[in-house]
Amino acid sequence: MAEYLEIRWHGRGGQGAKTAALLLGESAAAAGKYIQAFPEYGPERMGAPVVAFNRISDEPITVHCHVKEPKYVVVLDPTFVGSVDFTDGVPEDGAIIINTDRSPEEMRKRLGLEESSIKVYTVNATRIAQETIGRAIPNTPMMGALVGATGLLEIEALLEDTRRKLEKKFRNKPEVIDGNIQAIQRAYEEVQG
Numbered sequence: 001m002a003e004y005l006e007i008r009w010h011g012r013g014g015q016g017a018k019t020a021a022l023l024l025g026e027s028a029a030a031a032g033k034y035i036q037a038f039p040e041y042g043p044e045r046m047g048a049p050v051v052a053f054n055r056i057s058d059e060p061i062t063v064h065c066h067v068k069e070p071k072y073v074v075v076l077d078p079t080f081v082g083s084v085d086f087t088d089g090v091p092e093d094g095a096i097i098i099n100t101d102r103s104p105e106e107m108r109k110r111l112g113l114e115e116s117s118i119k120v121y122t123v124n125a126t127r128i129a130q131e132t133i134g135r136a137i138p139n140t141p142m143m144g145a146l147v148g149a150t151g152l153l154e155i156e157a158l159l160e161d162t163r164r165k166l167e168k169k170f171r172n173k174p175e176v177i178d179g180n181i182q183a184i185q186r187a188y189e190e191v192q193g
Contacts, residue, residue: 004034004057005152006067009142010084011076014046016139020074021052024143027153027161028056036061049080056152074146075099076125076138081110087118095119097145097191099126099138104193121149121193128186133179140180144187155188 007024011017018039025037036055053067069089075081078100086096098107101124108120123145125138133140140162147153163181170176 003059004055004061004063005072006070007054007056007072007074007146008067008070008089009050009052009054009074009076010080010086011050011052011139012046013048013050014137015050015076016137017050017052017074017076020076020139020143021054023140023162023165024146024153024158025054025056026165027158028054030161031153031157033057034059034061036064040066070094072097072146072150072152074142076142078102081107086111087113087116090118092117095121095149095193097121097123097142097149097193099123099142099145101127119149119193121145121191123148123187123191125183125187128183128190132183132186133176141183141187144184144189145191148188148191149193155185159184 009017009021021037025035028035034057039052055061071094073086073090073096075098078098100122104120104122107122125141126136128141129138130136147155147158159181166177166180
């Protein structure tokens with residue numbers, strides 16, 4: 001059975017959790033990894049809770065079930081803190097990366113992780129997105145924060161592959177492409193933990 005890394009993304013409809021999981025998966029595939037990237041949500045609507053997942057491996061992935069033990073959890077919407085158990089299934093060597101203007105220490109307390117070795121990282125992805133893209137959509141900055149916190153992929157590979165994907169989608173909008181690339185880079189550099 002293949003060994004694989006699992007990631008769980010929490011957000012709301014419109015924040016791009018599904019898109020971030022897909023872009024991250026495609027970047028990992030471009031780096032030679034086997035991947036799965038998929039969402040789980042009810043009726044699609046703006047603001048509804050969305051959970052998305054990744055599996056990444058050096059070997060073919062043969063399981064096709066819900067992610068139960070994510071090593072990394074990415075939280076796009078900090079208003080979920082206190083109502084969602086982000087630590088569910090996370091091993092002691094795992095990490096939670098949260099979009100917030102609060103410190104990792106404060107979020108560690110709010111999550112009840114004072115006695116745990118689970119790492120907590122924070123970055124203000126919403127502010128970064130607003131400043132670079134012009135819209136408060138935190139998905140691409142959170143990809144940069146995840147890579148910055150974990151070293152999961154090389155940042156250059158993530159930037160290059162994401163640029164290629166965005167160029168296909170936003171051919172006539174170079175400012176959207178450049179803004180997202182800047183957002184990824186800034187969050188990669190600004191993530192704290």
